[in-house]
Amino acid sequence: xxxxxxxxxxxxxxxxxxxxxxxxxxxxxxxxxxxxxxxxxxxxxxxxxxxxxxxxxxxxxxxxxxxxxxxxxxxxxxxxxxxxxxxxxxxxxxxxxxxxxxxxxxxxxxxxxxxxxxxxxxxxxxxxxxxxxxxxxxxxxxxxxxxxxxxxxxxxxxxxxxxxxxxxxxxxxxxxxxxxxxxxxxxxxxxxxxxxxxxxxxxxxxxxxxxxxxxxxxxxxxxxxxxxxxxxxxxxxxxxxxxxxxxxxxxxxxxxxxxxxxxxxxxxxxxxxxxxxxxxxxxxxxxxxxxxxxxxxxxxxxxxxxxxxxxxxxxxxxxxxxxxxxxxxxxxxxxxxxxxxxxxxxxxxxxxxxxxxxxxxxxxxxxxxxxxxxxxxxxxxxxxxxxxxxxxxxxxxxxxxxxxxxxxxxxxxxxxxxxxxxxxxxxxxxxxxxxxxxxxxxxxxxxxxxxxxxxxxxxxxxxxxxxxxxxxxxxxxxxxxxxxxxxxxxxxxxxxxxxxxxxxxxxxxxxxxxxxxxxxxxxxxxxxxxxxxxxxxxxxxxxxxxxxx
Numbered sequence: 001x002x003x004x005x006x007x008x009x010x011x012x013x014x015x016x017x018x019x020x021x022x023x024x025x026x027x028x029x030x031x032x033x034x035x036x037x038x039x040x041x042x043x044x045x046x047x048x049x050x051x052x053x054x055x056x057x058x059x060x061x062x063x064x065x066x067x068x069x070x071x072x073x074x075x076x077x078x079x080x081x082x083x084x085x086x087x088x089x090x091x092x093x094x095x096x097x098x099x100x101x102x103x104x105x106x107x108x109x110x111x112x113x114x115x116x117x118x119x120x121x122x123x124x125x126x127x128x129x130x131x132x133x134x135x136x137x138x139x140x141x142x143x144x145x146x147x148x149x150x151x152x153x154x155x156x157x158x159x160x161x162x163x164x165x166x167x168x169x170x171x172x173x174x175x176x177x178x179x180x181x182x183x184x185x186x187x188x189x190x191x192x193x194x195x196x197x198x199x200x201x202x203x204x205x206x207x208x209x210x211x212x213x214x215x216x217x218x219x220x221x222x223x224x225x226x227x228x229x230x231x232x233x234x235x236x237x238x239x240x241x242x243x244x245x246x247x248x249x250x251x252x253x254x255x256x257x258x259x260x261x262x263x264x265x266x267x268x269x270x271x272x273x274x275x276x277x278x279x280x281x282x283x284x285x286x287x288x289x290x291x292x293x294x295x296x297x298x299x300x301x302x303x304x305x306x307x308x309x310x311x312x313x314x315x316x317x318x319x320x321x322x323x324x325x326x327x328x329x330x331x332x333x334x335x336x337x338x339x340x341x342x343x344x345x346x347x348x349x350x351x352x353x354x355x356x357x358x359x360x361x362x363x364x365x366x367x368x369x370x371x372x373x374x375x376x377x378x379x380x381x382x383x384x385x386x387x388x389x390x391x392x393x394x395x396x397x398x399x400x401x402x403x404x405x406x407x408x409x410x411x412x413x414x415x416x417x418x419x420x421x422x423x424x425x426x427x428x429x430x431x432x433x434x435x436x437x438x439x440x441x442x443x444x445x446x447x448x449x450x451x452x453x454x455x456x457x458x459x460x461x462x463x464x465x466x467x468x469x470x471x472x473x474x475x476x477x478x479x480x481x482x483x484x485x486x487x488x489x490x491x492x493x494x495x496x497x498x499x500x501x502x503x504x505x506x507x508x509x510x511x512x513x514x515x516x517x518x519x520x521x522x523x524x525x526x527x528x529x530x531x532x533x534x535x536x537x538x539x540x541x542x543x544x545x546x547x548x549x
Contacts, residue, residue: 070262074340077264085160114161115195121309122294122316124252124276128154128196129212129288133203135519136251136272137502139326141356143333145343146266150286154196155266159258162194193323194255197276197292200247200520212288215248215277219406226407238407242520248278248408249524252294254323257332262340267347271327271359274319275523277403293399294319297498297528299424308398321368322495328362331355357506358449364488404526412530427532428497429460434539435504436469441546446472448484450507453500456489494528501531504539511542 116125130151136142146152201210213221222241229237257269276292283289296315298308323329334351335341403409432454439446451473461467476482487496505522512518518538525531 074262074264081156085157114158114192117320119317119320120313122296122313123279123291124195124294125291126282127252127276127290127292128158129199129250129290130154130196130253131199131201131212131246131288133201135200135247135517135523136198136253136270137505137519137523138251138272138274139359139499139502140272140506141256141327141331141359142270142272143352143356144266144268144270146268152265154287155255155258155268158194158196158255162192196253196255197250197278197288197290198253198272199250199278199288200517202244202246210246212278212281212284212290213246213248214279214281214290215403215406215408218245218248218278219402219408221245222407241407242410242524243517247520247524249295249520250276250278250292251523252276252292254327256327256329259333259335259337259341259346260339262342267333267335267341267343269331269333269355271331273323273327274316277399277408295400297494297531298400299527299529308400312399318368319495322492324366325362325364325368325491326495326499327359329366330362331360358447358503360449361452361485361487367488367490400526408524409526410521410524410530411526412534422529422533424494424497424529424532425460427529427536428455428500431500431504431532431536431539432461432469433464433467434536434543435507436467437543438507438539440468441543447503447507448476448482450500450503451476451484452487453496453503455496456486497532498528501528501535504535508535508538508542512538 115127117123118125130144146155222238222245226237251272252274253270254273255268256271259267261267274294274296276294278290279293280291281288282291294316296312296319298311298315332355334354335347338346341347400409404411435450446469451469454469454473458470461470473484477484501522505519509518522531522534525534
């Protein structure tokens with residue numbers, strides 16, 4: 001044994017002598033400091049350990065130099081941007097335009113690069129588009145890292161126009177109309193809303209930048225695809241449109257907060273507000289700009305009567321008043337307010353999940369004053385009907401009917417025969433029961449925002465002895481560690497049900513194949529009752545699969 005140990009010691013000694021002799025020879029044939037190295041970097045010319053022997057202080061100097069170079073580069077880029085976007089500034093803030101009657105009175109139309117809302121029709125004009133490979137649903141939030149050149153340009157222009165418009169409003173003492181959210185904000189908030197549109201593009205097509213079409217043009221394409229597929233395959237083709245075709249049903253978004261990054265990119269907190277359909281394409285490059293018709297949740301019987309267009313416009317106008325309450329207008333990024341940020345230093349990833357994926361309800365002071373104590377979604381205002389022209393009262397071609405016939409929007413008919421007489425209240429209760437069964441089966445944590453949407457009246461669930469969501473909510477509240485606010489009693493029931501549908505979609509999207517694009521399908525379902533029915537059946541199918549497996 002001792003002999004073996006001596007042999008091993010000899011071998012190790014021989015190895016060390018060979019290694020250091022080789023290093024010494026290389027060291028004496030080349031200088032200690034290579035002329036190609038930057039100042040102060042000490043590098044031994046031993047290939048395997050060259051990087052590890054660099055002195056720490058020298059690396060820090062390199063990083064500081066790189067940061068300084070980047071800073072100077074961005075200063076040049078910012079100056080170029082200021083020059084480039086100066087034409088927009090002069091359009092809004094030029095002295096001749098400022099003093100004109102048009103500039104003072106047309107508080108919406110004067111806003112270049114800002115969306116224009118027409119409250120008499122529920123349309124929105126000049127909407128810039130963010131086209132990506134996922135869908136956003138109303139009531140959700142997201143934090144966007146904007147790095148694409150075209151979209152950086154789009155948001156730069158939107159934000160600069162927004163900041164300048166606020167300065168002009170302050171200079172001219174323009175008063176915002178609380179009923180006109182498209183131009184100047186709601187309920188007296190101290191900020192103008194920055195709107196843009198969100199449209200789904202199939203991820204496989206995103207890199208090819210598919211053409212931007214209106215719903216009429218897209219409807220022609222889809223009808224040809226259905227006719228070409230033949231009767232046997234037409235149903236499968238129609239069911240796959242929400243994943244295989246670029247969408248024309250999208251979501252109106254609002255910028256809640258943003259930070260510029262030192263590398264010229266953006267970090268933007270956005271809130272999803274309403275769904276829309278593209279009616280006209282104004283611009284395709286470098287980013288899309290379109291006109292849209294906002295699509296509120298109306299039931300199918302409401303969509304068939306002669307007041308359909310009036311109902312839609314009234315519902316859209318009302319819905320715009322609820323935006324600051326449904327998506328907290330005071331929400332902001334959990335990031336220091338600097339002129340420019342470094343993501344690696346200033347952004348802590350887990351903090352971002354405090355503001356996403358659900359939008360918190362705002363303070364009750366942001367609720368529309370006229371809504372308290374009434375169901376705002378009901379079309380009962382006689383003055384609204386009186387405002388409709390005689391031509392509007394006559395026969396009109398219903399938009400929603402065309403959207404369904406062209407396979408743009410969906411009618412969910414799987415269980416319609418059994419449930420055609422069920423009200424949205426009964427369908428909502430059925431969905432809550434399935435949600436309760438789902439969380440008991442999966443043992444997952446229940447989102448607080450979902451629990452806050454439980455109906456205030458629990459009598460409908462008294463016959464369901466196994467229903468546990470109310471008790472689980474109360475138990476979480478009793479801990480004092482989790483805040484689960486109840487929805488205000490004056491919050492319209494239909495709006496709460498709509499919010500429930502979009503939040504429930506988030507719960508199960510992980511149980512559905514990603515290629516099915518559940519979000520887009522939910523967004524395209526025509527009515528609120530059909531959406532409640534669809535989601536209840538989806539929960540039922542998932543539960544059945546889990547039980548069988």
